Amino acid sequence: xxxxxxxxxxxxxxxxxxxxxxxxxxxxxxxxxxxxxxxxxxxxxxxxxxxxxxxxxxxxxxxxxxxxxxxxxxxxxxxxxxxxxxxxxxxxxxxxxxxxxxxxxxxxxxxxxxxxxxxxxxxxxxxxxxxxxxxxxxxxxxxxxxxxxxx
Amino acid sequence: xxxxxxxxxxxxxxxxxxxxxxxxxxxxxxxxxxxxxxxxxxxxxxxxxxxxxxxxxxxxxxxxxxxxxxxxxxxxxxxxxxxxxxxxxxxxxxxxxxxxxxxxxxxxxxxxxxxxxxxxxxxxxxxxxxxxxxxxxxxxxxxxxxxxxxxxxxxxxxxxxxxxxxxxxxxxxxxxxxxxxxxxxx
Amino acid sequence: xxxxxxxxxxxxxxxxxxxxxxxxxxxxxxxxxxxxxxxxxxxxxxxxxxxxxxxxxxxxxxxxxxxxxxxxxxxxxxxxxxxxxxxxxxxxxxxxxxxxxxxxxxxxxxxxxxxxxxxxxxxxxxxxxxxxxxxxxxxxxxxxxxxxxxxxxxxxxxxxxxxxxxxxxxxxxxxxxxxxxxxxxxxxxxxxxxxxxxxxxxxxxxxxxxxxxxxxxxxxxxxxxxxxxxxxxxxxxxxxxxxxxxxxxxxxxxxxxxxxxxxxxxxxxxxxxxxxxxxxxxxxxxxxxxxxxxxxxxxxxxxxxxxxxxxxxxxxxxxxxxxxxxxxxxxxxxxxxxxxxxxxxxxxxxxxxxxxxxxx
Numbered sequence: 001x002x003x004x005x006x007x008x009x010x011x012x013x014x015x016x017x018x019x020x021x022x023x024x025x026x027x028x029x030x031x032x033x034x035x036x037x038x039x040x041x042x043x044x045x046x047x048x049x050x051x052x053x054x055x056x057x058x059x060x061x062x063x064x065x066x067x068x069x070x071x072x073x074x075x076x077x078x079x080x081x082x083x084x085x086x087x088x089x090x091x092x093x094x095x096x097x098x099x100x101x102x103x104x105x106x107x108x109x110x111x112x113x114x115x116x117x118x119x120x121x122x123x124x125x126x127x128x129x130x131x132x133x134x135x136x137x138x139x140x141x142x143x144x145x146x147x148x149x150x151x
Numbered sequence: 152x153x154x155x156x157x158x159x160x161x162x163x164x165x166x167x168x169x170x171x172x173x174x175x176x177x178x179x180x181x182x183x184x185x186x187x188x189x190x191x192x193x194x195x196x197x198x199x200x201x202x203x204x205x206x207x208x209x210x211x212x213x214x215x216x217x218x219x220x221x222x223x224x225x226x227x228x229x230x231x232x233x234x235x236x237x238x239x240x241x242x243x244x245x246x247x248x249x250x251x252x253x254x255x256x257x258x259x260x261x262x263x264x265x266x267x268x269x270x271x272x273x274x275x276x277x278x279x280x281x282x283x284x285x286x287x288x289x290x291x292x293x294x295x296x297x298x299x300x301x302x303x304x305x306x307x308x309x310x311x312x313x314x315x316x317x318x319x320x321x322x323x324x325x326x327x328x329x330x331x332x333x334x335x336x337x
Numbered sequence: 338x339x340x341x342x343x344x345x346x347x348x349x350x351x352x353x354x355x356x357x358x359x360x361x362x363x364x365x366x367x368x369x370x371x372x373x374x375x376x377x378x379x380x381x382x383x384x385x386x387x388x389x390x391x392x393x394x395x396x397x398x399x400x401x402x403x404x405x406x407x408x409x410x411x412x413x414x415x416x417x418x419x420x421x422x423x424x425x426x427x428x429x430x431x432x433x434x435x436x437x438x439x440x441x442x443x444x445x446x447x448x449x450x451x452x453x454x455x456x457x458x459x460x461x462x463x464x465x466x467x468x469x470x471x472x473x474x475x476x477x478x479x480x481x482x483x484x485x486x487x488x489x490x491x492x493x494x495x496x497x498x499x500x501x502x503x504x505x506x507x508x509x510x511x512x513x514x515x516x517x518x519x520x521x522x523x524x525x526x527x528x529x530x531x532x533x534x535x536x537x538x539x540x541x542x543x544x545x546x547x548x549x550x551x552x553x554x555x556x557x558x559x560x561x562x563x564x565x566x567x568x569x570x571x572x573x574x575x576x577x578x579x580x581x582x583x584x585x586x587x588x589x590x591x592x593x594x595x596x597x598x599x600x601x602x603x604x605x606x607x608x609x610x611x612x613x614x615x616x617x618x619x620x621x622x623x624x625x626x627x628x629x630x631x632x633x634x635x636x637x638x639x640x641x642x643x644x645x646x647x648x649x650x651x652x653x654x655x656x657x658x659x660x661x662x663x664x665x666x667x668x669x670x671x672x673x674x675x676x677x678x679x680x681x682x683x684x685x686x687x688x689x690x691x692x693x694x695x696x697x
Contacts, residue, residue, distance in 0.1 A: 008576075008578045011580075012578065012579075012580050012581075015580040015581070016568070016580050016581030019580065019581050019582045019583050020568070020581060020583055020584045042157040042158060042160070042232075043157075043160060043232075043233075044162075044163075044164075046164060046423070047422065048422050048423040048424065048425045049391070049419065049422035049423070049424055049425065050424070050425050050426055050427065050428055050569070050571055050582060051424065051426070051427040051428065051514065052392065052428045052431065052569055052585060053427055053428050053429070053430045053431065053512065054430055054431055054433070054530075054587075054612045055430045055431075055505075056505055056508070056526050056527070056530055056610055057493070057505035057591065057608050057610045058433050058434065058491055058493070058589065058591065058610070058612075059491075059493075059505050060505025060506055060507065060508065060526075061505070061506060061507055061508020061509070061512065061525075061526060061527055062430045062508060062509070062510065062511075062512045062527065063508075063512045063526070063527035063528075063530040063531055064427070064512055064513075064514050064515070064516075064527070064531045065431070065531070065534055065587075065612060065614065066386075066387070066390035066391060066392060066534065066535060066614055067390060067391050067392070067419060067422070067424075068391065068392035068393065068569065068582075068583055068585060069391065069392070069393040069396070069422070070425055070582050070583065072425060074157065074232070074575075076157075082157065084573065084575060084576060086425070086571065086573060086580065086582045087582065087583070088569075088582060088583025088584065089393065089395075089583070090393070090395075090396075129437060131481065132437065132439065133437065133484065133486065134481035134482055134483055134484065135439075135479045135480070135481055136438060136439050136440070136454050136456060137454070137481070137482040137483070137484035138479065138480045138481055138482040139440075139454055139455040139456055139457075140452045140453065140454050140455075140482070140484075141452065141453040141454075141455065143447055143448070143453075157575070210423065210424060211424060211425070211426045211427075211574075212424065212517065228575070231574045231575055232574075232575040235425065235426055235574050237574075
């Protein structure tokens with residue numbers, strides 16, 4: 001399914017961003033945004049594992065590579081919106097906040113959450129990615145042939 | 152997704168499921184005793200006891216079979232959210248839920264001689280569960296016990312398959328009793 | 338003879354207390370934090386994650402601290418912790434083509450699209466001790482080059498396009514899992530790869546080296562080695578669609594081996610594969626070589642009786658937790674076993690002596 005006609009594309013994007021964010025950074029941005037809603041747990045934060053899979057030869061049959069820690073949480077806001085979170089690591093606060101954000105993004109407060117929380121998170125993630133790519137690019141080899149042997 | 156469907160799970164999953172596991176294990180270990188369980192509020196027509204068993208025993212690696220009466224969107228959504236268990240046909244099921252007459256007994260896995268544990272456990276929803284009825288003998292029973300069973304011949308046939316065979320959990324509201332393959336029914 | 342033994346509780350408590358004190362070391366030296374281990378002993382952390390089979394750098398760092406740097410003990414702690422986690426599910430197979438590469442080199446094609454990226458490698462260091470590191474305070478900065486994001490296609494895909502390399506067969510969507518069902522032989526390739534990726538680095542390295550030295554000789558080229566971060570995507574049942582649930586750093590090694598052809602296969606290149614958690618280059622290359630050696634049967638090659646071709650030998654001895662558990666248990670009390678051995682030797686000695694005396 002292409003991104004344009006995937007009705008869940010936007011939600012996937014923000015859930016993925018939250019899953020990969022640093023727990024400390026998310027907590028800081030969230031507290032600063034001061035938009036914590038009234039909510040109830042449908043599923044209190046729970047730490048577990050997910051089996052990460054790879055493919056033999058990168059393209060063949062799937063195999064189990066090993067697990068990673070994941071924390072999940074589900075909440076419902078007083079208005080009825082339901083938010084889910086599956087986030088990397090073992091930080092329960094991170095999962096709780098991510099579930100609240102997922103729920104809020106389905107309400108009228110979406111634009112406010114996007115500006116106060118998701119946009120700064122995205123910027124941090126992009127900067128980190130760009131910095132690492134720039135360091136890698138600096139170690140790219142420029143070949144030049146000195147002497148070409150004849151035998 | 153409606154929040155209501157997603158409620159009714161364990162509030163304190165580690166504690167609630169440990170307690171429920173103990174009850175289910177006791178029921179299995181002492182056929183003919185009835186145990187009350189709590190902690191689940193599943194959507195109808197699932198009973199509380201069937202809900203507790205599903206929450207305690209099922210996860211993404213235990214395929215579940217539902218008979219048509221129990222195969223509703225609400226039941227599916229509830230099991231999916233709280234356990235992650237996939238749904239399957241009877242022959243691939245680790246657990247099944249249904250009324251006695253609706254469960255296709257001959258289709259479930261009875262395990263293999265290398266792995267007798269790779270068999271199905273059937274959660275049989277009943278309107279009535281009491282310690283009167285068929286006579287039970289076998290491991291976990293001092294002399295004899297009695298239990299209201301929906302059939303006798305089927306359980307006798309099942310016991311003959313030992314060490315292979317099916318295991319049964321009978322549920323009625325918040326009560327449950329069990330009949331493992333080791334029990335002789337007469 | 339049965340000897341019941343009880344006691345030692347006090348001695349054990351005191352031994353644990355002393356262990357804790359020794360772990361801390363001299364108190365005139367600052368205590369090591371878990372974050373310091375995670376950041377500054379990252380390759381030890383990576384090894385513990387790979388062989389502990391759990392990607393969580395903080396936990397691996399804690400395990401290293403608790404085990405006083407004994408990595409097998411740390412792996413043991415991680416394996417034990419892992420078993421307490423409820424399994425939420427399995428991810429979609431990671432797409433290493435989309436890896437954000439820190440390092441990416443090929444020994445087969447100089448001008449690979451995406452280029453040769455060295456990354457933070459030891460390769461060209463002189464292996465001379467750097468005494469500057471003994472003095473603290475430096476925080477070096479890596480140079481940066483702004484570069485547009487480049488695609489880094491797998492180098493194997495070029496050989497594949499020319500049909501010069503063996504195809505990788507598809508397999509079941511949910512692969513066999515060593516941690517869920519006992520290992521049965523012959524093992525599927527999925528099980529072999531799982532056993533190798535969590536196997537002991539030293540053992541896999543030794544096995545791989547043996548293939549290079551001529552035991553099941555397979556002259557392997559590293560077609561590609563890449564290290565970097567890939568997103569992990571999982572289907573969330575209650576949502577009905579997949580989202581990224583995190584990101585893991587992986588090392589991937591693809592080897593290409595010349596292959597003369599067999600009864601069933603035409604002459605072509607064949608492939609070995611290594612994929613390991615973290616920056617774990619030596620392990621990933623070793624894994625690819627051993628994977629290739631174990632594939633003799635499916636490629637119709639001869640079994641030359643080399644250890645690396647023996648699936649039972651490799652898979653049953655690769656796990657350092659199994660190995661160390663069985664090995665180290667022999668130091669624990671075997672008083673009863675040994676008493677019977679002692680009785681037996683005394684009896685044999687008596688009999689031998691009696692026979693000798695009778696002969697004289």
